[in-house]
Amino acid sequence: MGTEVPAAAGVRATAITAKAGEAIRIHGAADFPDECCGALIAVDGIIVEAHPLKNTTSGGAARRFRIGPDGYRAAEARAREAGGTLAGFYHSHPNEPARPSPYDLEHAWPNLTYVIISVNGGVPGAITVWHLRDDRSGFDEGELTWHTGY
């Protein structure tokens, strides 16, 4: 059975397993100093898998990530295979805080969960979660609730 930490009132909660969180940390550290990226697969409303995807940016992987249409399709396929849904994507901010950049905002999709991990000097740090406002004016920070039972 999982233990669940409730989110503060008024903040959108995103449930994620400790295992998926650990996978994000490991991926962030492994790809440092480049940005890592991947898909978040949810089953029954809980993110149970962080599925690594290739960073195909041509703009310098230390500060940019891109998941192209092939990567997106692979993410959808992985979600179907796992019997879940594509909840969103994660990426790392090497040597920068885990807050969305203007570039993140410009490129964001609605209704997806964006998880950002800060990796400082190769050491994984804070993990945060964000949702694009429907009018694209900014991101709202959500709260991760950790499930340890998976």
Added chain:
Amino acid sequence: MAHRVLIPTPLRPYTGQQDAVELEGGTVGEILSALTTRYADLRRHLYADDGKLRHFVNVYVNDDDIRYLEREATALKSGDVVSIVPSVAGGAPVSESAVAPELTNAEVQRYSRHLILPEVGPDGQRRLKAGRVLCVGAGGLGSPAALYLAAAGVGTIGIIDFDAVDASNLQRQILHSTPDVGRSKLQSARERLSALNPEVRIETYEAALTSANALGLFREYDVILDGTDNFATRYLVNDACVLLGKPNAYGSIFRFEGQASVFATKGGPCYRCLYPEPPPPGLVPSCAEGGVLGVLPGVIGTIQATESIKLLLGAGTTLAGRLLLYDAWKMKFRELKLRRDPECPVCGDHPTVRELIDYDQFCGVPKPTAAAAPAGALPPELETTVEDLKALRASGRPFFLLDVREPQEFQICRIPDSTLIPLGQLPARLSEVPADAPEIIVHCKSGVRSAKAVRLLREHGITARNLKGGILAWIDRVDPTLPKY
């Protein structure tokens, strides 16, 4: 004609959670127009303010991206399926200076030969303008590298050095000119680079690079250009680059031969993968001892500048994973493949070096302040000073003065009445040393080679004393009329 349009997960809340809708239209543009008319909330996510499809929105007709068809004018046949496929992009916040800035009209003119290269173009030139390269050293390698980086429009060039310009630098260190002799290298570098390109910001650091300041300094830069002339600093630059994940545009020179590579890129090897251990101190002579062809650092330094520019552009093929060897005397380039060593103590799978260490100690460099005699130093009874040699000459007592430098050095200047036997020939020419001389004194340029000679003689039962400071000390303190080299 009705066509099926596949809707990706993030957009389904706007289509009532439908993953596909049927819409009428003869072209992709008409279909998308019908889609955003029926589901108005989709419009701001698919189209930018200028009315164009957002570039992270990919539209496919069956398996083909419409960018490679007729874009929104692509005609649809019966049964064609239109898919909207997201690209997901983002990235770390970029500091103000790193936001790729626009080019001014003057810059467009200045960099026009870059701008018309499709591989560089305006976007690449803006990246160079936002780019920051740190040159470690403003000497033989740093000079040509910094000049070309400034000319190329690299926005910020940092230089760390603590030396003054010496006349013997001018043969290769082209940042500095004859009137600069005696001035700080940083001053003449700043003036020269600013004159070449006033658009470029020059940051200077008058200091020796140390384990205490390297990480803080390197963090401010995108590429580190290693133009150092000693092993301790080279290992320091390497380790700091690996720890921070900053690419190291490496170069080194000796006599007629040079090397260049790019270290510490992601997954690539580092300097320690190539040379896990430094050579014993004194084994590899410095350029001051061994000489260097003046134009050699011009070739290697410009290769380092080339690699730095490609690293900033994020394009082209760099020397990461390859060691380029250049022989100016034979005019030959060779290339060795380098692999990251999984056992490397810094960049390997299980690194043991996780912070900067004492690199002088690592390389066996004696500390000038250490009270104890440095390892390998001769005992005091096997040393003598230039003042004592002067007194000995004046006394008229017989002695044998052995010069173990090379013949070309002997041609430049010599201490009177010395006998030349180059160190390398000494073992074979021991019989030429009069073992019965009441006093044997050995000298070279600065005292390093002659100390070896004293040890060698001793192994063969000949007692000799080393002239501390070599002929340089002799010129400084006894005979300033001789030329110094």
